[in-house]
Amino acid sequence: MSEIRELRPVLEVCDRLMAEAGCDFVGLAIQNTVGPDVRWHYAAGNLNDKYERITVRFGKGIAGKIISSGSAMMLADFPNDIFGKVTDYPIMLAEKLVSSYAVPLFFNAVPKGVLLIGKRESFTFPEHVQYQVKDAAEALEQLLKEHL
Amino acid sequence: MEAKSNQQISSYIIQSQEEEIKRISIELHEGVGQNLYSILTGLQFIESGSQEPQLKNHLREMSQLIEKTIQEIRLLSVELYPPVLTTLGLLPAMKSYIKLYTSTFGILVDLESAGTEKWLPENSRIAVFRVCQEALTNIVKYADTSNVKINFIWTEDELKITINDYGKGFQPDEQEDSIQSSGLAAMQERMLLTGGQCTISSKIGEGTSIELSLPLKD
Numbered sequence: 470m471s472e473i474r475e476l477r478p479v480l481e482v483c484d485r486l487m488a489e490a491g492c493d494f495v496g497l498a499i500q501n502t503v504g505p506d507v508r509w510h511y512a513a514g515n516l517n518d519k520y521e522r523i524t525v526r527f528g529k530g531i532a533g534k535i536i537s538s539g540s541a542m543m544l545a546d547f548p549n550d551i552f553g554k555v556t557d558y559p560i561m562l563a564e565k566l567v568s569s570y571a572v573p574l575f576f577n578a579v580p581k582g583v584l585l586i587g588k589r590e591s592f593t594f595p596e597h598v599q600y601q602v603k604d605a606a607e608a609l610e611q612l613l614k615e616h617l
Numbered sequence: 618m619e620a621k622s623n624q625q626i627s628s629y630i631i632q633s634q635e636e637e638i639k640r641i642s643i644e645l646h647e648g649v650g651q652n653l654y655s656i657l658t659g660l661q662f663i664e665s666g667s668q669e670p671q672l673k674n675h676l677r678e679m680s681q682l683i684e685k686t687i688q689e690i691r692l693l694s695v696e697l698y699p700p701v702l703t704t705l706g707l708l709p710a711m712k713s714y715i716k717l718y719t720s721t722f723g724i725l726v727d728l729e730s731a732g733t734e735k736w737l738p739e740n741s742r743i744a745v746f747r748v749c750q751e752a753l754t755n756i757v758k759y760a761d762t763s764n765v766k767i768n769f770i771w772t773e774d775e776l777k778i779t780i781n782d783y784g785k786g787f788q789p790d791e792q793e794d795s796i797q798s799s800g801l802a803a804m805q806e807r808m809l810l811t812g813g814q815c816t817i818s819s820k821i822g823e824g825t826s827i828e829l830s831l832p833l834k835d
Contacts, residue, residue, distance in 0.1 A: 518723075562757055
């Protein structure tokens, strides 16, 4: 799975999304081929390399909740109005994100990944940006389905 | 007299909370976790005997979901109360917590221990562990750093622990009313209740240093 960062079309989709959505951060988390662990495999606009060491906890934080529920999720003003503790949102803390919007990536109809965009300021992502993220997620599903 | 009574009440409340946390942790691990494991084994058995590809696929997905749930239950249980703290002691429990901490928050922790580890009474073990946990949680929330250094120094009559975060630091006198300050005061109080001390120093741009000391009595 470490080769995701070497798949140029995948990186292009993420980088294009970052430019089009005008966000500060894009992260791609995918479930490992062996075992249930979900890790952040690629990030753009990152401030540090913490994301490489973070394992997404099932059902916790923005990515964990998306994988467990299969639904998109938005945080407009982190850490206000969150469910659970601040420390349940490691990627928000690691990247100093204040707002984020994330969608699941489905493989064989099962959510096994997350595409997340974020900003380092309070922000409500409008509908057209949400569609951009969903379109990018669909493109990534096509590109990655052979690798999973 | 009143101060002593307040201290006893605080100790009693903390001890009761710790006992409850330990009970929930064990219940999650030994009860819920074990039951889920039995369900997983059952599903895998049914899957191996099934000839229907669609059913097989469905059973595999369900097994994976239960596997993830078991893993999360175990992590929750260990987070609440690490069993290693009872079986192997403070240092192994810290090493185990640090592994979980790095994989959760991406912050690297370098832990070194000098001297021979002594077996601490349960209350002291839990108190020191909780104060270290609180310090590490504060680092995630406020320090803006990727590296932490922890030193354990064991001597005949004292355990000294230093935690340095090399982060952005803070102005201690400007934090008086903040949540962060309450957390720091709680750490100091907890060490005092167990007979030890906690000193916190910080400088903007240079990071925060926490020094814990605990007298070791025979």
